[in-house]
Amino acid sequence: RRRRLLGQRQEAAEYYRAHGVPRRMEEALNALFPLRPADLYGELANYFSKFSKAPVICKLVGRKVLDGVGQPTLEVEIYCTVKNYEEKICSAVMTSHSQIPENVLPETAEADEKERNDSVNTAVEWVNDSLSTMLRDLEPTDQCKVDKMLGEYFTQQAKEKEKKEIQKQEEAAEITLALTSCTSATTAPPVRKKAAKPGKKVSVAERTIPPAEPAEPVLCGSLAIGGTSLAVAKAGATISHIPLYLHIALLKHNQDLPKEMALPLPMVTLLNCEKIPPAKLKLVKEVMFVPPVQLSLKQGIERVLDIQKELMRLLESPGKVQPSPQLADSKKGKAQNAGKKAPPRALKRISHLGCLITGYDSVEQLLLLMQTACSNLGLELGTDMYLGINCAAHELMDYGKGKYEILTGTFKSPDEMVDMYVELINKFPFIIALIDPFRKEDRQQWNNICCALGSKCYLIAEGAASCISKLKTDQNITTPTCSGVVLKYVNHTKVSDLIELTGLLEGQRHITILGSPDGESPDDSLVDLAVGLGARFVKLGGLSRGERVTKYNRLLAVEEELARNGTLR
Numbered sequence: 001r002r003r004r005l006l007g008q009r010q011e012a013a014e015y016y017r018a019h020g021v022p023r024r025m026e027e028a029l030n031a032l033f034p035l036r037p038a039d040l041y042g043e044l045a046n047y048f049s050k051f052s053k054a055p056v057i058c059k060l061v062g063r064k065v066l067d068g069v070g071q072p073t074l075e076v077e078i079y080c081t082v083k084n085y086e087e088k089i090c091s092a093v094m095t096s097h098s099q100i101p102e103n104v105l106p107e108t109a110e111a112d113e114k115e116r117n118d119s120v121n122t123a124v125e126w127v128n129d130s131l132s133t134m135l136r137d138l139e140p141t142d143q144c145k146v147d148k149m150l151g152e153y154f155t156q157q158a159k160e161k162e163k164k165e166i167q168k169q170e171e172a173a174e175i176t177l178a179l180t181s182c183t184s185a186t187t188a189p190p191v192r193k194k195a196a197k198p199g200k201k202v203s204v205a206e207r208t209i210p211p212a213e214p215a216e217p218v219l220c221g222s223l224a225i226g227g228t229s230l231a232v233a234k235a236g237a238t239i240s241h242i243p244l245y246l247h248i249a250l251l252k253h254n255q256d257l258p259k260e261m262a263l264p265l266p267m268v269t270l271l272n273c274e275k276i277p278p279a280k281l282k283l284v285k286e287v288m289f290v291p292p293v294q295l296s297l298k299q300g301i302e303r304v305l306d307i308q309k310e311l312m313r314l315l316e317s318p319g320k321v322q323p324s325p326q327l328a329d330s331k332k333g334k335a336q337n338a339g340k341k342a343p344p345r346a347l348k349r350i351s352h353l354g355c356l357i358t359g360y361d362s363v364e365q366l367l368l369l370m371q372t373a374c375s376n377l378g379l380e381l382g383t384d385m386y387l388g389i390n391c392a393a394h395e396l397m398d399y400g401k402g403k404y405e406i407l408t409g410t411f412k413s414p415d416e417m418v419d420m421y422v423e424l425i426n427k428f429p430f431i432i433a434l435i436d437p438f439r440k441e442d443r444q445q446w447n448n449i450c451c452a453l454g455s456k457c458y459l460i461a462e463g464a465a466s467c468i469s470k471l472k473t474d475q476n477i478t479t480p481t482c483s484g485v486v487l488k489y490v491n492h493t494k495v496s497d498l499i500e501l502t503g504l505l506e507g508q509r510h511i512t513i514l515g516s517p518d519g520e521s522p523d524d525s526l527v528d529l530a531v532g533l534g535a536r537f538v539k540l541g542g543l544s545r546g547e548r549v550t551k552y553n554r555l556l557a558v559e560e561e562l563a564r565n566g567t568l569r
Helices: 002-018 021-032 040-049 106-134 143-182 204-208 223-239 244-252 297-316 331-337 363-376 414-427 443-453 468-474 495-507 525-533 546-565
Strands: 056-066 072-082 085-093 265-273 286-290 356-358 386-390 403-407 410-412 431-435 458-461 484-487 511-515 537-541
Touching: 002 021, 021 040, 056 085, 056 106, 056 223, 072 106, 072 223, 085 223, 106 143, 106 223, 143 223, 143 495, 223 244, 223 495, 223 525, 244 495, 244 525, 265 297, 286 431, 297 356, 297 363, 297 546, 403 414, 410 414, 414 431, 414 443, 443 458, 458 511, 484 495, 495 511, 495 525, 511 525, 525 537, 525 546, 537 546
Parallel strands: 265 356, 265 537, 386 431, 431 458, 458 484, 484 511, 511 537
Antiparallel strands: 056 072, 072 085, 265 286, 286 386, 403 410
């Protein structure tokens, strides 16, 4: 027994010597004695922690949760083995890819709901089974390797789905062929179509309007890819003891720490324009305020809040809205405002975008309200605050007429829309951004408006832009000619995709705007992504609803932190 104990002691001594424990213990005791820390054992733990193995992923947990509008979405939790113990590091909640349409048919809504549920359920299954096994023992700081494996898994799933669809099509074709062969051989002679009479006019839509491109398919379960990539990025930042925005910046700049970092300018949505009767205006979906760069972020948001309060007051007492000098000076402005209805009384409804929702009869009426609200506070649009307008033109096209319906019963061709926008910006130069002024299919009109207005305001593609993976794969910006693109972190987008694409956009002198989708979640990672990637603007919606406000609060916290560290540009 004595020999066995002696052998164990010798074996233990060799084991500890081989790992340098006696030497490091002596170093620790010598280093800490002069300091005489209040928590000696805590300081010893800190000292030895730097010699421990790097944390590795031990499992992923996916679950179905609700987003800000009550729709199902995916949450991914990352668990790592840290100093021999399993520990939850962080979680990420994805936003749903589907938009929230207005006046949708019940059967369409039901189909969308089923598709969304199926996609989230599949994503939960992927995370808990395949992805958890696949990423086990990987370091969460190795974002490139994780994203490469996620991309390969997604490609494999997409190919399997395509193979199943081809098989279904072949089976359907065989059934159709069998049914056709069973029918009577005698068929009615084909009816010849009458030739068009000479000189018959072809409809405008057939001549000039490119058909709508098919919607880009979304693979069922793809939320798992984006959710896992984002969760791993957050875990990498947590383990490295740095904020997520700094972790993203290091990934983008190949671990070269930027000396200074700039914050993106917020595009704060103040109004969501209703497009159903009695409202007539359809051209405007969102009105956004952009603070001037001279203000700090905190000052800018406070100014927007002041304008929002004044706007609410004006909407509750519509008789107080008076024409601005800019509109009243011109005869045309007088004619347009003579006998015009005051803005409709607000119902104090808050849209899913986190802002007031109300309708208008014309663009001039809407802009008059904005000018009056600012003027009453002693502010001037174009100096103290700027406007951005989201037109969402893809929602306005009447394919039967081949024209955009800008007002109820008022239609304009794409070429007429160019002239209308030029007149609008010339008349109201405080509008510095137009988002989706055209569908993505109207490429010639995008070119024309960029030539006419490119030096006066930003012309931005959001709905008119391709999905992130398609933009990255094509290695060029396959959107119409524009000033910049709104990028949204949805579906199978990976952090590495965003890093690569923002570099590509910067190389082509496009601006980057990171935007939140319709069905937003309470996860505030979008702000860190925008700061770390160096986005010019961030489009987060309004200053109401918790899932929106939490992102503005995060943006304010980042500003304070950068200012405190002396790294705010």
